[in-house]
Amino acid sequence: MDVSLFEELKKDVRYIEGLTSCINCGTCSAICPAAEFYDYDPRELMNQVQASNEQELETLLKSDYIWYCGECMSCKTRCPRSNTPGLVVMAMRNLAMNKGFFVESEKGRQQLFLKRVVVGWILNHGYCLYLEGIGTDLYPEQGPVWDWRQKNWDGVMKRLGANYKGDGSGILRKIPDEALAEIKSIFDVTGGTERLENIEKFSKAKAKEMNIELTDELMNDYIKHIYTYNSKQEQPNER
């Protein structure tokens, strides 16, 4: 028999730790930065989760709603009952990833960008960020000093005491191949690799459905779309 979504959610340690005795006071919504800038209300989310309605949960997991939280965990500090809506959100996102529901929402589809870029850096270099060549075309707010840094990447790194791509210890050293192999092996053993394959599989099916080209290259039409598209953004000609 299929296990219900709720049964699966309740197995996640972050759900167990995150939701114990919510009194729906709304303190989390008062402190939540995401609630300030998005149409988002963690109190409402906790309310819906507690309703234990299987259909409602599936709808939620397929929606943008679970992707607004910034995981600052300010809610943990303020909750008078020691709940953590942020942890519940993380458990819900995990379930949405496992089930492939993430591709059904605009914000959820962005996970492919994060997978290809951040996990690419982790597995190829051993760092969560590896920014040589990542310029102001993608991150314009980084500004002219960042442009200067990109032009002089090696020189600035050496000037500031880094061991860029070097052997031994130090800043942005080359992580030894054996260490990278161990990280890959950890991904294989713990479900990380399966997660990454699932993200690709579900995204490719969705791209086909949306008729947007998604190739194995890092950048392509689908990636550009999910990286930039914001249906809530005011279009310049609407001003």
Place this chain on the structure above:
Amino acid sequence: MNDNGKKLIWENYQKEIAEDNYFYVRSCVRQNFLPGSETAFLRILKEELGKNVYENPAHTTCTGIGYHGDVVPLETTMTVVARQFALMTEAGYENIIPSCITSFGLYTEILDTWHHFPEIEERVRKNLKLATGREFNKPKNLAHASDIFYKFRKEIGAKAKYRLVNKQTGEPLRVVEHVGCHYSKMFPEKGIGGAEYPYVLVGMVEDWGGKVIDYPERRHCCGFGFRQYLVKANRGFSISCSHKKFESMEPYKPDMIITNCPGCPMFLDKWQYAIAELSGKTYGENGFGIPVFTYEEVAGMLLGYDPWDLGLQVHQVSAEPLLDKIGIPYDPKYKYSLEDKTPGQKPEYPEILKCMA
């Protein structure tokens, strides 16, 4: 003001910080954005404080941004962190100091999870052994790198050549302190002063001569939000958070901002540029921004290190107005020098935000 009550509360929020012999794990964000702070941390720890600190070249990211970006599963992240513990154990160390706040928060969360769910710890041990052949002891002491500077703030202050004081007026500088969310919001008892009265940076500022500003949005997130910044379509969230903080701190006329998180100083620096270029608004004096520093940059400046050795030139907001206020000397000619330390090519100027050459 009688603040005895506050002092009593603070006494309940102190934490144990190891005296010496640290296993150091680096921050991915700082290595890319603020390498000078990573360099300064070890220099001050070794040369000024005489501490023993060891870095194993085979340590890696903790996967924190991947974990909080919800692409790396918890099970994977826990096992990668267990591998860092294994490297620590194999090197004969018991005290671990991550320089990243997200790593510190994640290590704390994982140790807490294992404490409440020993079966998860057992599973991670088996998975680590299976994947790498390694075994580990849990650290006896986990402290963030800023905790170490807090612990030895008086020693650093005693060696300092300068103080956080305006040399013209003799008044303490007005300092905004910004503590990274994952330092103590999740586990208040693991941060100095907890989440209500985080004292880790306040202690440094006060002992080094400055005055901390209390302002309404003092504890607001800088707005990184992981996926909220990394994906361009979501970045409005990120700049809005920082904007809210700047608007809130502006009436208090801060001379500078000090931070203990890898991402926050970068965001609070770069978003000032973006806000200026988008809206024309600047928050510092005379069209400049408010300079934003890491605690190592502040310590290094006060100890008399060359500002360009600390990496202040990689900030978008110019640090010179603050250096001038304190009276710290610097040579503009060498600001953009590279490894051979000859004068280098300068960056472009922003259109609105005023910057020093």
